[in-house]
Amino acid sequence: MNIILFYHSILSDWNHGNAHFLRGIVRELEQRGHRVKVYEPEDGWSLQNLIEGYGQDKLDELQDYYPGICTNFYKLEQLNLDKVLADADLVLVHEWNEHELVKRIGEHRALKGTYKLLFHDTHHRAVTDRESMARYDLSHYDGVLAFGQVIRDLYLQQGWTTKAWTWHEAADTSVFYPHERKQYAGDLIWIGNWGDEERTAELHEFLIRPVKELGLKAKIYGVRYPEHARKALADAGIEYGGWLPNYKAAEEFAKYKVTVHVPRRPYVEALPGIPTIRPFEALACGIPLISSPWDDAEQLFTPGEDFLLARTGQEMKQHLQTLLSNTQNACEVARHGFHTIHSRHTCAHRVDELESICEELGVDLTKIYASPKEKALHEEK
Secondary structure, X not given: OEEEEEOOOOOOOOOOOHHHHHHHHHHHHHHOOOEEEEEEEOOOHHHHHHHHHHOOHHHHHHHHHOOOOOOEEEOHHHOOHHHHOOOOOEEEEEOOOOHHHHXXXXXXXXXXXXXXXXXXXXXXXXXXXXXXXXXXXXXXXXXXXXXXXXXXXXXXXXXXXXXXXXXXXXXXXXXXXXXXXXXXXXXXXXXXXXXXXXXXXXXXHHHHHHHHXXXXXXXXXXXXXXXXXXXXXXHOOOEEOOOOOHHHHHHHHOOEEEEEEOOOHXXXXXXXXXXXXXXXXXXXXXXXXXXXXXXXXXXXXXXXXOEEEOOOHHHHHHHHHHHHHOHHHHHHHHHHHHHHHHHHOEHXXXXXXXXXXXXXXXXXXXXXXXXXXXXXXXXXO
C-alpha cells in the first residue's frame, strides 16, 4: 500500500512518546513492502525543543539507529493535499494534529479520495479534555484507532465516529532488546518525564522515597523536571540525567538491575487497561520491572509474573529488596515479561492488526503483496 501518516514528529521524541511507536510501525510497514511517507509540521514543538536544547547532531545520531528515517515538513497554509494524497491507499492522522488539518483531510477524502482514512488517538485527552477532542471533525473518516478499549468505547458512545478499533502501542524490538550486561552502573533506572504534576505524589511514594530509604544507587532520565523535582531527587541521592533519546534507552537499561513503572494519574483513574508505552519497552529489554498500581483491564500482561505490582510505597520497597537480593527471582520476572512482549506486543503484531483492519474496510491485501511467496504468507495468517 501507499501509506501516508500525519504525526507530530517522527524525528523527535523530546517529550513526545508517540515517536517511539511510530518509528517501529514505519519500519515494520516498510519491511513488508508498503511505501510509507510521514508528514509533520515544520514548526513542531518537540523537534524545536530538541534542536534548541541538544543541536542538529541528535538528528544525525538518529540515523545510526533508524537508517534512512525521514519525514516531510509542511506548513498548513501551504499544504497541497491533492498532491500529497494523490496515490494514497491508507492515511493515518494522529490526534496531536491541528483541528483544521484533520478537517481538511476529511473533506479531501469526501470529495476526491478513494483511500481509507483513520484517526489515531494515543492520549488521555478524550477523557481529560473532552471538549477539544469533540471538535475534531471525523465525519468523513473510516474510523478511529484508539490505544485502549476505554478510549475506543468513548468515541463510539459520544458519536464522534461510527467505527473504532483498539490498537495498543507496542515495543519496537528492532531497537528495544536485551543488551550485553558487562558491569552495572547502579541499582535502579527510571525513564520518564515529570510532566504536568499528573503523578507527583506517585513519584514520591513509589520511586523517590523507596530509593532514598533503601539507599539505592539510582538514575532518572526525562524532561520538564521543575526545581522542586530536581531538589527532591538530589535529596534522595538520585542522579538526574536529563533528556535521553529514546533509541538509547535499551543501552541504559542494561546498566541497571531493575526499573519501575509509575503511570500518570489520568491513566490509573480514568483509563484502565492502558499502561503507556514505557513498560512494553522495558520488558522488551529484559530488565525486571516493578509497577505502581494500574488496572490491566484488557489483560495485556500477567501481573506478578511479567512484572511485580506494588500497591503501596512499602510494597515497592519490599519488591525492590527482593529483586535486588535474589538474582534468580529477578531473572525469572525479566524472562516472563520478555516472552510476553515477543508473543503479543511487538510492532509486528500491531501491523498485523492494522492490515486486518484494512481488510475489514475492504482493502484486498492479497492483490497488494507483489510476490506469490508474500501472498501465500499473508493468506496463511
